[in-house]
Amino acid sequence: MAHLTNCIEMMDEGIGRVSQIIPQMPAAEARLCRLMLMVGASLEGELEFKLKPHKLNHSEFLTLMILYSRPDGSSTPGELCEYASQGATNMTRIANALVKRGLITRGASEEDRRRVLIRITPAGRRFVQKMLPPMFPRVATMFADFSDGDKRNLSRLLRKLAHNLDQLSEATHP
Amino acid sequence: MAHLTNCIEMMDEGIGRVSQIIPQMPAAEARLCRLMLMVGASLEGELEFKLKPHKLNHSEFLTLMILYSRPDGSSTPGELCEYASQGATNMTRIANALVKRGLITRGASEEDRRRVLIRITPAGRRFVQKMLPPMFPRVATMFADFSDGDKRNLSRLLRKLAHNLDQLSEATHP
DNA sequence: AAGTCATATTTCACCAATGAAATAAAAGAT
DNA sequence: ATCTTTTATTTCATTGGTGAAATATGACTT
Incomplete structure (x- = not known):
């Protein structure tokens, strides 16, 4: 089976159990964080892989x-x-x-x-x-089954998240 | 001004200009890649920052x-x-x-x-x-202005992307 | 019983990234 | 004219991860 999907499944169950022990945890948000981290790391790996030959x-x-x-x-x-x-x-x-x-x-x-x-x-x-x-082909394939709406939505949400991250780091490590 | 937002603006203009020189480029998809990489890296930094004291x-x-x-x-x-x-x-x-x-x-x-x-x-x-x-507060703040639909959507799209990335790497570096 | 496979550790060498501090050179301020 | 600030480089020490090869141990196969 595929690696990322595996890890995500595992993470889902894990966060589910943790949020039962610690109910104050913002579980949905924590899941989104982990998702971002995993997918981001994988994408990073993809890119490095394509750059290595050069x-x-x-x-x-x-x-x-x-x-x-x-x-x-x-x-x-x-x-x-x-x-x-x-x-x-x-x-x-x-x-x-x-x-x-x-x-x-x-x-x-x-x-x-x-x-x-x-x-x-x-x-x-x-x-x-x-x-x-x-x-180009690999980049296109990554989003092959994304509708235009999907792409617009993902773009919007990532930008929103980016904005919030900026606020956060400005407030703390200024 | 905020750092991530800055870089994103810069990236947007950059990709715009590159896609004029190289029209075959899947510009929207390339933008999404860069967005994911930037936000992912920032989130990673956030996390490391919170872990350092421990x-x-x-x-x-x-x-x-x-x-x-x-x-x-x-x-x-x-x-x-x-x-x-x-x-x-x-x-x-x-x-x-x-x-x-x-x-x-x-x-x-x-x-x-x-x-x-x-x-x-x-x-x-x-x-x-x-x-x-x-x-928890910081995690919650990151998604403070996300509606429930936003969160569901982001989750869905990230999982979709993860799935595609798995397919990709299974096909090439198997 | 012998051979093969699976699991984990150790050792070693190495590369990539990071960042603080010292240095150098030039611009700007008083 | 001197002091301060800006910009870039150099040096140095450190950290983190990577990965191959050898080792040890135990399980499985026949």
């Missing part, structure tokens, strides 16, 4: 994609840190790796010479355009 | 909770590996850590003496019962 990890891929998606194909380490949710140390490492492979370049900014301008190269663009399309 | 990591917590949720409070390393999605080596480590803290015990099984019976201790139960309730 010798990219998630952060490198994300960084490259951010650059690719920029109108001018460029950004700065600080900005990339923010959007790729990485520390500065790690971003330096990521940029090093991508520069070494010729997918991006590093250069000093004209206006503010403290800043470093990171720019995707033509080779970087070609690389993305070559590696992306083979992923 | 000096537990996610795998240890999950293992302990599986035991706690069992009618008889016991399991075997192999089974725990499966449901906690961990390798055997890691499960040995996890069990070591929990035994050292007196939260579980290890003993030989009666029926099959190859097996090791892992059992949660009374101290382990008390530990769980003490650490769990303080998490």
Whole structure:
């Protein structure tokens, strides 16, 4: 039988029993949390699996994609840190790796010479355009049996949850 | 401004631009993937944050909770590996850590003496019962503005996605 | 009884990620 | 002109997970 489905079944029963011992527990919400965590981890695994042949990890891929998606194909380490949710140390490492492979370049900014301008190269663009399309079928398959309404709904609910998570972390680890 | 919301906005624009360059891309589905990955990672961070004061990591917590949720409070390393999605080596480590803290015990099984019976201790139960309730408010807050229909829908859609992911990985990395 | 399979642990080596602190360089403020 | 702030890099130590191979033990098969 399939792994994720197995774990979910197990989790359902487990939470059922725990909420009998501890009735104050918000059982439905706890289930949703666990579901999100499991599916998220599985999706993460899926992605890493597809990236491995290209010798990219998630952060490198994300960084490259951010650059690719920029109108001018460029950004700065600080900005990339923010959007790729990485520390500065790690971003330096990521940029090093991508520069070494010729997918991006590093250069000093004209206006503010403290800043470093990171720019995707033509080779970087070609690389993305070559590696992306083979992923499409699998992504499409994941949502193959989702109606348009399903997709809209999932999108809406995830965004709502994201908003609440932001509020939470802003309130506590500010 | 809030971090996750920021990243999502950025992602939305990025995918919009990429799908203009590469029109075959399943843009809506790609968005859902990224959303899942972002929210999942954030939730993971939330959880680790709540576990840190108790000096537990996610795998240890999950293992302990599986035991706690069992009618008889016991399991075997192999089974725990499966449901906690961990390798055997890691499960040995996890069990070591929990035994050292007196939260579980290890003993030989009666029926099959190859097996090791892992059992949660009374101290382990008390530990769980003490650490769990303080998490409830935050979990509840995450879904505070979700209607019952919202929750049902999210649950349904995540399970559907989980099922598809299982199919996918069964077909490819079998 | 011998051989094979199943279960768990240990050891070892390794890689990925993380993050704090020190450093460097340039911009901005007073 | 000096001090402060911003930005990026470097260094270093640590953590966490991973995985292969060897070992030990007991069960199952014939």
